[in-house]
Amino acid sequence: MLPINTHLPSASQLVYGCMGLGGGWNDTAVGVQDVMQTQEIVELCLELGITVFDHADIYTFGKAEQAFGQVLSQQPSLREHMILQSKCAIRFADDLGPKRYDFSGQYLTESVDGILQRLSVAQLDILILHRPDPLMDIREVASTIELLQQQGKIKHVGVSNMSVGQIALLQSALNTPLVCNQIEMSLGHHPMIESNITANNAGIQGQNDFSGLLEYAQLYNIQLQAWGSLAQGRFSKSLSALAEGSVATDARIAKLVHSLADKYATSATAIVLAFLLRLPQGIQPVIGTTQPQRIKECVSAQSFTLSHADWFALLVAVRGEELP
Numbered sequence: 001m002l003p004i005n006t007h008l009p010s011a012s013q014l015v016y017g018c019m020g021l022g023g024g025w026n027d028t029a030v031g032v033q034d035v036m037q038t039q040e041i042v043e044l045c046l047e048l049g050i051t052v053f054d055h056a057d058i059y060t061f062g063k064a065e066q067a068f069g070q071v072l073s074q075q076p077s078l079r080e081h082m083i084l085q086s087k088c089a090i091r092f093a094d095d096l097g098p099k100r101y102d103f104s105g106q107y108l109t110e111s112v113d114g115i116l117q118r119l120s121v122a123q124l125d126i127l128i129l130h131r132p133d134p135l136m137d138i139r140e141v142a143s144t145i146e147l148l149q150q151q152g153k154i155k156h157v158g159v160s161n162m163s164v165g166q167i168a169l170l171q172s173a174l175n176t177p178l179v180c181n182q183i184e185m186s187l188g189h190h191p192m193i194e195s196n197i198t199a200n201n202a203g204i205q206g207q208n209d210f211s212g213l214l215e216y217a218q219l220y221n222i223q224l225q226a227w228g229s230l231a232q233g234r235f236s237k238s239l240s241a242l243a244e245g246s247v248a249t250d251a252r253i254a255k256l257v258h259s260l261a262d263k264y265a266t267s268a269t270a271i272v273l274a275f276l277l278r279l280p281q282g283i284q285p286v287i288g289t290t291q292p293q294r295i296k297e298c299v300s301a302q303s304f305t306l307s308h309a310d311w312f313a314l315l316v317a318v319r320g321e322e323l324p
Contacts, residue, residue: 004282005223007156007179008052008083008125013277013302015052015225016045016295017288022063030066037290038067039075044292046081048299054182054225054286055086056130057115065118073120085126086115087160087182089133103133105144112153127154128182131161138173145174158182158223164216180223182286183210187253187275187318188231198324218281226276229285230298236268253317260314264304269294271314273301278311 005011021041023034042053055065065086072079088111093099102108112127127148129141148154158180159167171178185192195211217224230236235254254268261268276283287298306314316322 004284005052005179006221007177007223010051011083011223011284012049012051013282013284014050014273014298015054015284015286016041016050017054017227017286018064018068019056019059019288020064020290022060022065022067024063025060027061030063030070034063034067035070035074039071040292041290041295042068042071042078042082044295046078048296050295050299051081052083052085052284055084055115055119056090056128057086057088057111057118058090058092058130062114062118065115069118069120079121083125084119084121085128085158085180086119086124087128087130088112088115089130101131101133103129103136103141105140108141108144109148112148116153123152124154126156126158126179128158128160128180129162132159132163132166136170138170141170142173142175145176149176160227163210164212167216167222178222180225180284181213181217182225182227183213184228185224185226185276185283186229186231187257187272187314188234189228190315190318193279193315194319214279214281223284224281225284225286227286229276229287230269230272230289236272249320253314256313256317260306260310263310264306266300266304267297269297270301270304271306273298274304274306275311275314277301278306 004013021034021038022030053068055068057065059065088108089101089103091100091102112124115124116122145157156179157174157176158178159170160182162181167178167181192210192214196214216222234250235257237254239258257268257271260271264271273285276285287295289295289298
């Protein structure tokens with residue numbers, strides 16, 4: 001297994017995703033309660049050993065970064081104990097056009113300046129390009145990244161939701177390594193695993209846009225970060241809640257998750273994350289819950305390892321059929 005983010009030795013295995021901070025996806029200004037909630041979560045995460053905090057300039061329309069920045073302004077010493085990353089390049093619809101992705105040098109530069117201002121910091125540890133731009137000019141991106149690093153505004157650069165080919169193309173123009181790729185991955189969303197186990201089986205389509213990404217990341221030391229890692233809570237609800245509203249397939253999988261939780265003396269949430277942590281690529285799950293108890297349950301997933309048989313039992317359960 002690769003060490004967790006060898007480019008950042010103090011990186012924790014879990015990443016706290018800040019999308020839920022700042023008071024919601026609305027036009028209401030960041031309030032005192034929003035900042036207090038952010039402070040409580042940051043302090044809890046650091047106490048539990050979570051050192052990586054993930055932002056994006058679009059999260060709650062910039063308010064997540066604003067609330068976080070107010071906490072850092074009030075307690076500057078917290079910055080020394082954390083790794084800060086933020087994403088940019090998604091543009092919402094405006095007078096110029098529809099929602100789109102923009103890797104132009106001007107937009108990336110303006111975005112980074114805005115992120116640093118909202119977070120009240122001088123430098124990002126990682127700037128992540130948020131979803132691939134089909135119109136990307138790799139030379140323009142490379143020169144922009146180089147300048148941002150020379151100016152001390154960013155330390156490292158990563159990508160999000162990129163395939164092997166897209167990463168290789170961009171890396172060919174960069175003089176700095178791409179240190180991470182943030183992708184959707186969970187017990188409920190696992191096409192990369194599926195493509196590996198079904199390849200070369202007659203009648204089974206085993207290829208997809210992310211085929212080979214797990215191996216590529218392991219080979220080139222690219223940290224994979226899994227967003228959506230808790231599968232939206234589909235499999236970790238209480239059994240009574242499952243009886244009330246879950247679809248039959250989710251309920252069946254959740255019952256196995258709860259059974260394994262009893263076996264390992266842990267929570268269902270921890271079992272869901274343990275599925276990712278068992279992979280040899282050293283996945284960094286991104287957790288976004290704002291509930292302190294659930295954050296603690298996520299951290300507990302690091303205290304045990306699923307057996308080989310139990311990991312495959314979960315995989316077979318979510319596939320709905322035995323392996324080929």
